[in-house]
Amino acid sequence: xxxxxxxxxxxxxxxxxxxxxxxxxxxxxxxxxxxxxxxxxxxxxxxxxxxxxxxxxxxxxxxxxxxxxxxxxxxxxxxxxxxxxxxxxxxxxxxxxxxxxxxxxxxxxxxxxxxxxxxxxxxxxxxxxxxxxxxxxxxxxxxxxxxxxxxxxxxxxxxxxxxxxxxxxxxxxxxxxxxxxxxxxxxxxxxxxxxxxxxxxxxxxxxxxxxxxxxxxxxxxxxxxxxxxxxxxxxxxxxxxxxxxxxxxxxxxxxxxxxxxxxxxxxxxxxxxxxxxxxxxxxxxxxxxxxxxxxxxxxxxxxxxxxxxxxxxxxxxxxxxxxxxxxxxxxxxxxxxxxxxxxxxxxxxxxxxxxxxxxxxxxxxxxxxxxxxxxxxxxxxxxxxxxxxxxxxxxxxxxxxxxxxxxxxxxxxxxxxxxxxxxxxxxxxxxxxxxxxxxxxxxxxxxxxxxxxxxxxxxxxxxxxxxxxxxxxxxxxxxxxxxxxxxxxxxxxxxxxxxxxxxxxxxxxxxxxxxxxxxxxxxxxxxxxxxxxxxxxxxxxxxxxxxxxxxxxxxxxxxxxxxxxxxxxxxxxxxxxxxxxxxxxxxxxxxxxxxxxxxxxxxxxxxxxxxxxxxxxxxxxxxxxxxxxxxxxxxxxxxxxxxxxxxxxxxxxxxxxxxxxxxxxxxxxxxxxxxxxxxxxxxxxxxxxxxxxxxxxxxxxxxxxxxxxxxxxxxxxxxxxxxxxxxxxxxxxxxxxxxxxxxxxxxxxxxxxxxxxxxxxxxxxxxxxx
Amino acid sequence: xxxxxxxxxxxxxxxxxxxxxxxxxxxxxxxxxxxxxxxxxxxxxxxxxxxxxxxxxxxxxxxxxxxxxxxxxxxxxxxxxxxxxxxxxxxxxxxxxxxxxxxxxxxxxxxxxxxxxxxxxxxxxxxxxxxxxxxxxxxxxxxxxxxxxxxxxxxxx
Numbered sequence: 020x021x022x023x024x025x026x027x028x029x030x031x032x033x034x035x036x037x038x039x040x041x042x043x044x045x046x047x048x049x050x051x052x053x054x055x056x057x058x059x060x061x062x063x064x065x066x067x068x069x070x071x072x073x074x075x076x077x078x079x080x081x082x083x084x085x086x087x088x089x090x091x092x093x094x095x096x097x098x099x100x101x102x103x104x105x106x107x108x109x110x111x112x113x114x115x116x117x118x119x120x121x122x123x124x125x126x127x128x129x130x131x132x133x134x135x136x137x138x139x140x141x142x143x144x145x146x147x148x149x150x151x152x153x154x155x156x157x158x159x160x161x162x163x164x165x166x167x168x169x170x171x172x173x174x175x176x177x178x179x180x181x182x183x184x185x186x187x188x189x190x191x192x193x194x195x196x197x198x199x200x201x202x203x204x205x206x207x208x209x210x211x212x213x214x215x216x217x218x219x220x221x222x223x224x225x226x227x228x229x230x231x232x233x234x235x236x237x238x239x240x241x242x243x244x245x246x247x248x249x250x251x252x253x254x255x256x257x258x259x260x261x262x263x264x265x266x267x268x269x270x271x272x273x274x275x276x277x278x279x280x281x282x283x284x285x286x287x288x289x290x291x292x293x294x295x296x297x298x299x300x301x302x303x304x305x306x307x308x309x310x311x312x313x314x315x316x317x318x319x320x321x322x323x324x325x326x327x328x329x330x331x332x333x334x335x336x337x338x339x340x341x342x343x344x345x346x347x348x349x350x351x352x353x354x355x356x357x358x359x360x361x362x363x364x365x366x367x368x369x370x371x372x373x374x375x376x377x378x379x380x381x382x383x384x385x386x387x388x389x390x391x392x393x394x395x396x397x398x399x400x401x402x403x404x405x406x407x408x409x410x411x412x413x414x415x416x417x418x419x420x421x422x423x424x425x426x427x428x429x430x431x432x433x434x435x436x437x438x439x440x441x442x443x444x445x446x447x448x449x450x451x452x453x454x455x456x457x458x459x460x461x462x463x464x465x466x467x468x469x470x471x472x473x474x475x476x477x478x479x480x481x482x483x484x485x486x487x488x489x490x491x492x493x494x495x496x497x498x499x500x501x502x503x504x505x506x507x508x509x510x511x512x513x514x515x516x517x518x519x520x521x522x523x524x525x526x527x528x529x530x531x532x533x534x535x536x537x538x539x540x541x542x543x544x545x546x547x548x549x550x551x552x553x554x555x556x557x558x559x560x561x562x563x564x565x566x567x568x569x570x571x572x573x574x575x576x577x578x579x580x581x582x583x584x585x586x587x588x589x590x591x592x593x594x595x596x597x598x599x600x601x602x603x604x605x606x607x608x609x610x611x612x613x614x615x616x617x618x619x620x621x622x623x624x625x626x627x628x629x630x631x632x633x634x635x636x637x638x639x640x641x642x643x644x645x646x647x648x649x650x651x652x653x654x655x656x657x658x659x660x661x662x663x664x665x666x667x668x669x670x671x672x673x674x675x676x677x678x679x680x681x682x683x684x685x686x687x688x689x690x691x692x693x694x695x696x697x698x699x700x701x702x703x704x705x706x707x708x709x710x711x712x713x714x715x716x717x718x719x720x721x722x723x724x725x726x727x728x729x730x731x732x733x734x735x736x737x738x739x740x741x742x743x744x745x746x747x748x749x750x751x752x753x754x755x756x757x758x759x760x761x762x763x764x765x766x767x768x769x770x771x772x773x774x775x776x777x778x779x780x781x782x783x784x785x786x787x788x789x
Numbered sequence: 790x791x792x793x794x795x796x797x798x799x800x801x802x803x804x805x806x807x808x809x810x811x812x813x814x815x816x817x818x819x820x821x822x823x824x825x826x827x828x829x830x831x832x833x834x835x836x837x838x839x840x841x842x843x844x845x846x847x848x849x850x851x852x853x854x855x856x857x858x859x860x861x862x863x864x865x866x867x868x869x870x871x872x873x874x875x876x877x878x879x880x881x882x883x884x885x886x887x888x889x890x891x892x893x894x895x896x897x898x899x900x901x902x903x904x905x906x907x908x909x910x911x912x913x914x915x916x917x918x919x920x921x922x923x924x925x926x927x928x929x930x931x932x933x934x935x936x937x938x939x940x941x942x943x944x945x946x
Binding site: 026212214215261492494668672674675677678679703709711 | 821822823824825826827828829830832833835862863864872873877878880881882883884885886887888889890891892893896914915916918919921922923924925926927928929930931932
């Protein structure tokens with residue numbers, strides 16, 4: 020039986036197409052109160068008075084919560100600089116000041132309007148470079164007092180700095196044939212899943228029970244506990260079907276308000292973000308500045324690179340931006356051989372809404388910068404752009420910038436596969452004016468966090484997997500993990516199910532992030548399934564009077580291999596085991612094995628290596644309309660190594676979806692900030708998401724280059740397709756118009772400006788010749 | 790103010806203000822939770838239902854406008870003895886469903902397309918989906934599913 024490798028239908032699919040799936044946004048309890056949050060309308064101020072007495076006595080109002088109810092300081096793992104409510108000082112437009120629970124939404128809104136707030140304005144610090152400048156006002160004057168999870172460079176408005184240094188960078192620059200320097204600026208991008216953040220909390224037997232569609236239930240549990248100043252195990256997180264996340268639902272967002280208010284009222288409390296609150300306050304991908312300076316030999320060999328990445332943390336470290344700061348150096352130095360490198364990744368406070376994880380974290384803008392930069396190097400050397408890349412690509416056995424040896428590097432194979440689908444030479448020969456082509460290789464990480472799962476066999480011979488893996492929509496839990504388990508147990512896919520995600524019943528799991536569910540949870544479930552299989556075979560061996568090594572399990576029946584009539588149903592084995600050795604069941608677990616790297620070359624690095632590294636190459640052909648500046652993606656090719664394809668159709672779906680999110684980032688998605696650091700694009704009219712009209716034809720090739728410690732060889736698959744997209748489209752646009760594009764997104768306005776600047780220059784130059 | 794219409798074939802009568810959104814009537818009065826409140830701005834299409842066969846964004850559609858009309862939701866789709874309708878089945882067969890929050894709306898939009906258009910190609914599918922945002926799939930597999938369902942429509946029953 021081979022279930023693994025087939026495009027099995029998703030187990031939760033029928034409910035979803037029938038409209039019967041009950042998402043977080045559909046979950047309700049009887050007698051639920053409605054919670055609303057009062058948010059700051061100014062970016063920086065001292066709170067002199069916050070008077071909730073009128074609001075508290077208004078009709079239908081059951082409770083008001085303020086900073087006094089949430090004493091804890093928290094943050095996403097590394098720097099604990101976030102309070103749930105602004106305490107004394109406001110640091111961004113949208114920062115919570117108070118929350119109200121009332122019988123109806125209208126009553127809650129009326130109560131918010133009745134809260135008296137008196138403020139003394141402070142000078143806002145909005146710009147990244149201004150924030151780091153000498154004498155800039157400190158956004159967190161008490162930064163030294165904050166708890167941190169590890170040592171790192173911090174100070175003033177520099178929230179965190181990660182550094183990587185290898186070799187002798189300065190000496191390499193001294194002997195370079197060519198030195199090229201570039202600066203790139205990129206925008207905020209919002210995750211914008213269809214389902215907004217929503218939570219229903221109830222206080223029961225001295226604990227908080229929270230229903231929330233989160234990607235990472237154990238993180239939300241820990242963060243609620245930290246913000247409220249309670250024990251982690253006093254919170255239980257139950258995850259209904261999730262209506263999309265893309266990183267935006269990794270972290271705690273609305274849950275703590277519901278928890279505080281349910282405790283105060285004794286009633287269930289529901290809180291649901293409006294679309295405007297989603298866009299204005301739920302951490303997007305950070306805006307950033309990337310500066311690269313590269314030393315190159317005459318033959319195109321990269322000798323050294325000096326890079327600085329300045330990323331916007333926003334007002335606090337509640338998002339993942341600090342935690343993943345060191346991913347920037349790793350991705351800059353993970354695809355090409357750069358023997359001498361010096362990278363600084365700086366995460367900077369500003370009086371703007373905090374930034375957070377979005378699929379690919381800081382990868383898309385680092386890769387965008389690196390690839391535009393390489394194309395410029397190629398142009399200056401007069402070298403073919405693909406040849407430059409192939410020359411410097413990391414081969415199997417060579418090392419990344421952190422000293423991690425990539426024994427299974429598969430970059431040349433990915434590039435070759437793309438070339439097979441759409442030969443580079445043909446794309447060049449067939450080029451027309453204002454058409455461009457580009458190809459980009461990439462090494463990326465599978466999130467290494469641990470996982471636990473358990474499996475029990477039911478009396479009818481079916482199996483139930485219990486875990487706290489979150490089914491974000493990829494199908495990794497409800498289908499991929501089940502395919503692995505069903506195959507290992509010799510059961511039909513429909514005879515294996517997974518119980519609802521619940522931190523009380525499931526083992527620890529590192530969340531639906533960084534393509535880790537099939538890899539991490541797949542490994543834990545496979546471990547449990549292997550133990551369960553051993554138990555079945557041991558009991559069946561006695562029943563069939565055969566050696567357990569001679570047995571196989573096929574379609575729910577244990578049989579002696581080669582002797583088809585000597586068999587017993589798994590259900591009978593379960594029944595026999597029940598009163599013999601006890602119910603059949605086992606727990607499984609997984610932790611990523613240690614990955615050797617050079618720890619001496621890094622400082623302030625929470626992410627030190629690329630676990631289960633995966634390799635890919637993307638190619639795009641674009642057309643630029645010289646009249647309007649509009650970019651059309653004519654053709655897109657992806658070759659991606661997934662280790663082992665558990666469900667090829669679902670992987671293809673991740674590639675197509677990731678590429679389109681990347682196209683949005685490359686061409687138009689831009690969560691702009693106004694003069695007060697407020698989000699301007701707070702509705703879906705002004706923050707445009709890609710539609711069916713924006714989706715180009717995509718050829719996707721899935722490559723299988725097994726990971727020795729992945730389940731059946733599998734590594735991550737879902738996250739990376741977004742990462743090289745802006746780079747490959749940007750480079751193709753640059754190729755089309757002959758100009759390095761230093762900023763994203765590549766809107767018609769910016770592309771047209773780039774074209775006309777050149778034309779203006781050409782006109783001026785013509786005039787000089789006259 | 791009372792409003793009468795048929796809901797999935799059954800006559801209904803609701804006493805709410807005329808400007809109440811059809812979506813909140815469906816969800817709060819009738820417990821039909823298939824249509825989703827995605828954006829509440831008529832932009833994402835997760836709330837799409839059919840009014841007299843036409844897809845509408847029910848989150849901004851006043852219930853008064855449904856007076857006397859036939860309102861159909863994902864819960865009311867008839868599959869003629871099959872477990873799923875053709876488009877529902879095709880969406881699963883072609884991998885067009887990920888998180889699925891947009892899918893009830895997508896199903897209704899494509900149901901209307903299949904019922905009204907005789908000739909369906911890539912471009913008619915894409916333009917019919919212009920009001921349905923799917924953040925997960927990149928649309929291709931939804932388009933493949935729609936094409937397959939359209940082909941099956943013309944084929945043997």
